[in-house]
Amino acid sequence: MTRTEFERLATLARLRHTPSKEAARMVLTGDMRPGEAAKISxxxxxxxxxxxxxxxxxxxxAS
Structure with a gap:
């Protein structure tokens, strides 16, 4: 998933700019596990x- 795709979906999901949103982005656009992303964010x-x-x-x- 690209960052642009993530942002579009985050808008559809009505996610606010929070640490958990940033962690979800790290998981879906990168190669990171949720627990690791949670610690970093x-x-x-x-x-x-x-x-x-x-x-x-x-x-x-959306599909």
Whole structure:
């Protein structure tokens, strides 16, 4: 996934600019595990999982 695709989906999912959104971006646009991205971004693993779920739901509704 490109950064542009991620931002489009994040907008559809109504994600605000938070550490968990940044962590989800790291997971989906890079090669990083959610727990590692959570540590780097200062977010909780649960918040990252929730953001990833919202992005995946947005992907499903966009197709």
């Amino acid at each position: 200062g977010s909780s693993p649960q918040a990252v999982t929730n953001a990833l779920r919202k992005i995946k739901d947005a992907m499903a509704s």
